[in-house]
Amino acid sequence: MNKRIQQNVMIKGTKDGFMLHLDDSCSFSELLKELAAKLSENYQFQENDPVLSVKLHTGNRYLTLEQENQIKEVIHKQKKLTVSDILCNVVTVEKAKRWKEENQVTTLNKVVRSGQIIEVPGDLLLIGDVNPAGTVRAGGSIFIMGQLKGIAHAGFYGNNQAVIAASIMTPAQLRIADQINVAPDQKKVHEVKCAFMNDDEEIIIDKLHVLRKYRPNFNRLEGGL
Amino acid sequence: MGEAIVITSGKGGVGKTTTSANLGTSLALLGKKVCLIDTDIGLRNLDVILGLDNRIIYDLVDVVEERCKIHQALIKDKHFEDLLYLLPAPQTRDKSAVNEEQMCKLINDLKPDYDYIIIDCPAGIEQGFRNAIAGADKAIIVTTPERPAVYDADRIIGLLEKEEHIEAPKLIINRIRGHLLNEDEEMDINGVTDFLKVDLLGIIPDDDQVIVAANKKEPIAYDPNNRVSIAYRNIARRILGESIPLTPIGEERKGFIAKVKKFFGARV
Incomplete structure (x- = not known):
């Protein structure tokens, strides 16, 4: 003793x-x-x-x-x-919940229609379209399995590492953190595109494989085959 | 117990009132007892299209404010023995004269006596729209194949999704001009349904006779040979649960070569 x-x-x-x-x-x-x-x-x-x-x-x-x-x-x-x-070893329930929310992917199967705003604290996986004048917002990244025709705002709380990916990328506007990109009219091509902020704080839209170069830490899976 | 169907669109001028009048008439022609309700308070039209405007004594607000009984305000369409009735809107009040609970009560009072209650909704998304959808069980969205109308329809479908008492809305595409479809100048039917992702109830061609009929104060649906009339009657039968294929709209391309090209799916 x-x-x-x-x-x-x-x-x-x-x-x-x-x-x-x-x-x-x-x-x-x-x-x-x-x-x-x-x-x-x-x-x-x-x-x-x-x-x-x-x-x-x-x-x-x-x-x-x-x-x-x-x-x-x-x-x-x-x-x-x-x-x-x-x-500290302890956190409040409130903070723990927020951590969890900010780190989870919210899955949603619907068409986000004109005038509707979908907001999630973490990442958003939308299985459906975002129609013109519809808005999706996420604290993290946004992944759309469908056509993005409205507004997508990733990194809503200021995370400029967030990305936006869509099966058909024809957005009215893209926003990442506090940057806004009024996208030029994109042709409707059936190819997954992603948008992210480059080192000059500009939002660029590019093919999916480019993302690996800019966001090497994007993958959460560690190890694996 | 009847069912209440609201005819709505968001944008004005796409043919809500024409559709209400013709669907009501078509359902009555099929032997169903129908009550049409005009909720466009202050800008009523449905009575004119049906040719009943000179017979209005009491209206929707009189019923709601209990100045008369429902049956006193209902106008019987004389084309039928006892099948088609109209509850007109007042012209001298505005949309705030009625609220949602009053509309629900009114429609629930009418349901036992009718097979279908068709509610003609005003344009916009304000009180008039809220009143019109309050008592409805089903919704039909009317749009034309042009972007402004389709975008507004999208907004309306979004608003209807929140109303749990209304089934998933169905779509009518109105005033389709065949020659524009052929020239790829218009959003085509697939383009509209892909965009809105709702079930298609019917397509209506654009036809000058609709305007002639409106001026004659008789819905086009009484004409058994007109293509618009046939389209409305087909929609009425689909509402009754029959399965009727869509009649394609588009000017037939004459000539053998065009037919061969069409056969192979090529665009001419």
Whole structure:
């Protein structure tokens, strides 16, 4: 058994800088007090020292935004320390749900008609057409097994890596993140095309195999045959 | 118990009222008891096409506001003994004179006495449209083979999808001009159905006689030989559940070579 008093704050050095492990079983006020004491007794900084970034790990304790700010305040009192990240073993149900939604593919079998707006947080797999003046929006990428004649907006929350692919690509407008492309009239060809943002932040429409070059990390399947 | 069918299109001028009048007449000719309801309050037309405009005493709003009984407002079409009735719209009110619950109640009151209740919907997607679809069980979309009408039909189908009490709508393509089809200047029938992805109930050719009939205040459906009349009668029989193939529209190409080319599926 550990006879000495349990330390609530442990400091560890890593390659990337300091990591402060904060115990999750003591009270928050105790933690703050000990953190302040430990920091002021251990570190006496000189005026010309470089700024050190520290990471926090709060174990199984969930910090509210206010508590996070209180801890940051204590740490920032040491002029040469800055909090780069706060890690935690727990997340709120709300956040977990959002993660899940943003990472899942929503499958939908319908014709998106004029005036209808379909919005999903993650990727969208639409089996059907998007008719003129119909809109599909996705936080991630959009895949349409059908003809895109309306508006498709991928990366709706700002993800500019998102792509739009359609079996028949004749869009009225393509949007990725905050870029808009008023597509020139495309001929109706039965060939899967994809649209993505290039390095100049322009949306380009190209053949599907080009995507691999621009988005090498697009595949989620690891390993395989 | 009858069924209520709303005739709608979104865009104006594609032939909702003409279709309502002719389908009502065709169903009555097939021996069904039909009640036509004009919901185009303020811009009524159905009474004129049927030739009943001089016999209006009470109207839809009078019934809804209980100034008269339903049977007092219904106008009997004298072509038939007891088969075709019209509930006209008032000309002096606007669409907000009626709400959706009142329309539902009205149609439910009529259903036991009729085989079909055909509701003529006004153009647009506002209150008049909401009233017209409120009590309907089925919907027929009328469109013409031109992009503005088809795009509006698409919007209407989208709005109807949200109404769970209405079955998947069926489509009538109206005013098809054969010579434009042949010249590839018009969206063809497959183009329209591919676009809208709904079942096709019928196709109606464009014919000057429809305008003549409207001026004579007698629906074209009474003429047994006119191609538009035959098209409407076929649609009425399809509504009754018969399976009748579409009559192709398009000017016959004369000449042997053209026939051979057509045989091999070539475009001339």
